[in-house]
Every structure is written in C-alpha cells, then in structure tokens.
Amino acid sequence: MIKITNLYKNFGPQTVLSDINMHVAPGEIFGIVGHSGAGKSTLLRCLNGLEGYDSGSVKIMDREVKDFSRDGLLELRSEMGMVFQTFNLMSRKNVFENVAFPLQIWKHPTAHIQERVMELLALVGLESKSHERIGNLSGGQKQRVGIARALALNPKILLCDEATSALDPKTTGSILDLLDDINQRLRLTIVLVTHQMEVVKRLCHRLLLLDGGVTQAMGQTEDLFLSPPENLKKLIDEDYMLIPGINIRLMFPRNVSQDSIVTRMARELGVDFSIVGGKLERYHDDILGFLIINVQPEHLERTIGYLKKQKLHWQLMEDGNNPYPHVAPEV
Amino acid sequence: MDQSVINKLLENFLYVAPELWEGTLDTLVMVLVSTGLSLVLGFILATFMILTNPQGLNPRPRVYNVLDVVVNLLRSFPFIILLIAIIPFTRLVVGTTIGSAAAIVPLTVAAAPFAARILEGSFLEVDRGVVEAARSFGAGDLQIIFRVLLPEAMPAIILNAAVIGITLLGYSAMAGIVGGGGLGDLAIKYGYNRFQADVMIYSVIILVIMVQFMQSLGNYFYKKIR
Numbered sequence A: 001m002i003k004i005t006n007l008y009k010n011f012g013p014q015t016v017l018s019d020i021n022m023h024v025a026p027g028e029i030f031g032i033v034g035h036s037g038a039g040k041s042t043l044l045r046c047l048n049g050l051e052g053y054d055s056g057s058v059k060i061m062d063r064e065v066k067d068f069s070r071d072g073l074l075e076l077r078s079e080m081g082m083v084f085q086t087f088n089l090m091s092r093k094n095v096f097e098n099v100a101f102p103l104q105i106w107k108h109p110t111a112h113i114q115e116r117v118m119e120l121l122a123l124v125g126l127e128s129k130s131h132e133r134i135g136n137l138s139g140g141q142k143q144r145v146g147i148a149r150a151l152a153l154n155p156k157i158l159l160c161d162e163a164t165s166a167l168d169p170k171t172t173g174s175i176l177d178l179l180d181d182i183n184q185r186l187r188l189t190i191v192l193v194t195h196q197m198e199v200v201k202r203l204c205h206r207l208l209l210l211d212g213g214v215t216q217a218m219g220q221t222e223d224l225f226l227s228p229p230e231n232l233k234k235l236i237d238e239d240y241m242l243i244p245g246i247n248i249r250l251m252f253p254r255n256v257s258q259d260s261i262v263t264r265m266a267r268e269l270g271v272d273f274s275i276v277g278g279k280l281e282r283y284h285d286d287i288l289g290f291l292i293i294n295v296q297p298e299h300l301e302r303t304i305g306y307l308k309k310q311k312l313h314w315q316l317m318e319d320g321n322n323p324y325p326h327v328a329p330e331v
Numbered sequence B: 001m002d003q004s005v006i007n008k009l010l011e012n013f014l015y016v017a018p019e020l021w022e023g024t025l026d027t028l029v030m031v032l033v034s035t036g037l038s039l040v041l042g043f044i045l046a047t048f049m050i051l052t053n054p055q056g057l058n059p060r061p062r063v064y065n066v067l068d069v070v071v072n073l074l075r076s077f078p079f080i081i082l083l084i085a086i087i088p089f090t091r092l093v094v095g096t097t098i099g100s101a102a103a104i105v106p107l108t109v110a111a112a113p114f115a116a117r118i119l120e121g122s123f124l125e126v127d128r129g130v131v132e133a134a135r136s137f138g139a140g141d142l143q144i145i146f147r148v149l150l151p152e153a154m155p156a157i158i159l160n161a162a163v164i165g166i167t168l169l170g171y172s173a174m175a176g177i178v179g180g181g182g183l184g185d186l187a188i189k190y191g192y193n194r195f196q197a198d199v200m201i202y203s204v205i206i207l208v209i210m211v212q213f214m215q216s217l218g219n220y221f222y223k224k225i226r
C-alpha cells in the first residue's frame, strides 16, 4: 500500500528525515511515534505530497509520489483522507457543508452529495448535528466532522496527524474506537502520527519510532512494548512519577497469571516492594498488564535473580536517579 | 438667533437643496462604483500576491517581490498628484476628465493597490490549517482562493470594504478640485469660490452622515455573516 525507501528530507540546512524505510500493508494501522519535532508530521505529509522530499522514494500503491503531475497529485490526494490535531474545519460552514466540501470540490452531483454526507454523518454519529455551526460543537464532535470529511471521497488511506492530541482522555477513547471501527468496517489503511502512548497501544498494529528524523525502532506494537528499546522506554516512562529507589516494570503478556506474582515474590524473597503503579491496557485486540514496583537497592540483585527465573518481561525504568544504569534488562 | 437670519439660511438651503441632492447622488455613485471596481481589481492583484507570497499557496519570491514593489509604489502616490498625473489615462478610458464618471478612474486606480493589500492580508489571516485541509483532499490553488480563502475571509473583507469606501469618500471630495463632481465639488464651488460657507457646511454634514452610514453598513453585514 505504502512503501518508503531511503527517504531524506531537509529544511534548509536542517535534516528533518534521515534514511526512513517503512512499508504499510493494506488494512493496517501504522503508527509514526515520537516526541514533538521528531519529524512525524513531515513524514506523514510526504505521503500525500503536501511536502516534497530530497531523495529516496515514497510509493503509494506502487506509484512514486514525486513523479505525479500537478493534477495527478490532486487526484492522489483525493484517494487519501487526512485528519488534523486542530480539526481544521471551515468555521463559516456548518457540519453538513464541511463534510460536503471535498465532494463539491470534486464536482459530485448534488443528490449524491446529500446522500453521501448523511451516510458519513451516521457513520461518525452526528446525523442530528448536520445543520449545527462548527463553533457550537465540542472537540470530540469537531474531530468526528473532521473524520467524516476525510472519508468523504472514499479514500483508501487515512492519514491522522495527532488526531486526538487536543482531546480529553474520554473523548480520545471514543475517537480511537471510531478509528478502529472504520479500519475494520471499511478495510481502510490508517497511518497515524502521535506522541500519545495510549493511542499507539490501543490502535497501532505496527509502529515506527522516530527521533530527530532518525528511525529508532520499528515493529509490532506488542513486541515493542514488551521489550522496548531505550527511546521508546523513555516515552513510555514519561507517563509515571517515579519514586526514589529502583523502579522495575513488570509486564504480563497474555496467558500469564498476573495476580499472584508480586505477592509470591515478596513472600519467597522476604522482601517488601512498593507498588508505584500499574494497569491493564488494551493493545489493539489484546489485553496486557504491567506493574511498576519499587525495590530498595540492597534487594535488587535477588529480585532480578527471581525475575529471571520466572521468565517475565521486565525492565529497570529510567528515573534519573537509578544507581544501577548498567544493569541491563534481560528477558 | 434672529428670525431673519434663520429665514435667510432656510431660503439659502432651499435654493441649494437640489444641487446638494444631486451632489450627494454623484458622490454616492462615485464612491460605490470606485469601491466596487477597486475591490475587483484589488482581488485580481491579491490573487497573484497570495499565490506567489512566500507564505502563500505557490511561493514565487521573485515574482512576489515585483508585485510588492509595484503595489507599494502605487500606494505611496499622494492622491492629489495621482489625480493629475493620470489625466491622460482618464481621458483615454472615459473620454473626458470632468464629471463624476471621470473621477471614478483615479479613485479606482488609487484604491485598487490598497484593496489588494487589504485582501492579501485578509487571506493570510485565514487559518493555515483550513487551507491545508482543503489541499489534503485535492483542492487546487484557484479552488482554495475562491472556495476557502474568499468565503473564510469574507467578514474581514466586508469591514475593510467599508474602510476603503470611507477613504474614497474623502478622496472623492478632493476629486472635486479638478471638476470631479459630487459634494466636494459643491463645497469648493460655493463655499470656497463664492464664500457661501453654509453650503460647505451642508456638504460636510452630508459627508459625515455618509461616513457613519457606510461604517454601520459594514458593521451590520460583518455581524450578519460572521
């Protein structure tokens, strides 16, 4: 569906994308993940030619983006919908008119537009709001309009640039559900850019981790989260306030009973642990759990010995005052 | 005030009323037509400017710099000089250099670059994200100008049109100096040349009312469509 090879992109003297290689299969949800300024949006915009590139290749359904004529590029863009962090709706048009706009640009017959827009509004759950002004909608509703508009031309690929970053957690959840639903129902390929781990875990089949325009990691979401490379670990750990001592993250893949492990470990080792945090999370279709425990330095070695025997996924967390940064996690 | 003075004023007013009325109509026509024409010409110019602007739809910095200099040059001409300088051009276009039809030419030429600048500014004010969204589903540059920038900037454009109209109202009075017709012409003819200060005062009062009216009209439509 999408194939990128050896892609380079500069803004003046600054190299924003460096030797990017990735491919996205039809029907896949692919995440481009990284800190702000990593080059995620630029990479996404190379896909529909909103941004050019200096060398390498970007192929959409086997056609090189760079080789398109002006009109050809417009045509290509009509095959790819785009959803934005700031919604980017036209404030002077109502909900219906915003969704209808791409269809009008492509000169679809009025009767068809009427039908198609109502169908799309039903899909995103906004039938009753068709005549509402954009200013009267909540953030989540605005993004639903944005999604409906992006789907108006029946695209094969949906590009989402931080589609949920401006929304509160509950609304984010409902938008992610909607994207998941669209992906399955329409067999739509989705490429999404985000810095939110929630989004990655919940939606992405595979992901590319980007930092400073350089690929840090790429692979199946579940694999990457169970044994994350350094950079991803940092992103994941930013969600937690760590306490002094040594923080260890334990991960429970499917089929591992999680309830008793910590209590059993405490009993067998005769050591007390503080529990920093933990939760069960949905990773796409899977439920995975993790628990962060805090260990006193004198108990570290025995704890690690125990964990290794248990064949658990675990890691030491980045917390800036880890006195044993050299203790590498093992699986 | 003495009864006879009031009577005299009234008599004078009734005497000049038809001319005042005619002058008012002339001024209105001059201002409205030249505002409309300058907006159209300005829009054409602004289209090229927003296309070539470094932050525009299809950046062409060299072309933009040329347009930029030309627009600035035209705008920096004092109107009174422009009025005289383009007399040959005016004659070419309308066949005469006196009367309100002739005044429309310099008024339009003076306001068009101003309008272009204002329209360009209003277009640049439109949320870049909205433009990006239109691009993302394959809208072309001209479609973006006509169907995104123009409608989204319309409230700002209406307010600015009122400003242009009011500026041209002031200019139209100046056009009176070279026989341009309208209230300015009247004020100069009676008030300055014949020392009939009351006619000048009537003209000024009508001009003030027209300014208020145009601003209110602008505000009304701004509120209505925003």
Ligand SMILES: Nc1ncnc2c1ncn2[C@@H]1O[C@H](COP(=O)(O)OP(=O)(O)O)[C@@H](O)[C@H]1O
Binding pocket: A011, A016, A034, A035, A036, A037, A038, A039, A040, A041, A042, A043
């Ligand atoms: N149009 C541009 N001109 C110059 N530099 C840009 C432009 N767009 C982005 N950049 C720079 O490229 C880098 C990557 O930007 P971006 O792709 O927006 O990152 P992200 O989406 O990951 O936050 C940043 O350092 C940003 O400043």
Ligand SMILES: [Mg+2]
Binding pocket: A037, A040, A041, A042, A161, A162
């Ligand atoms: Mg970004």
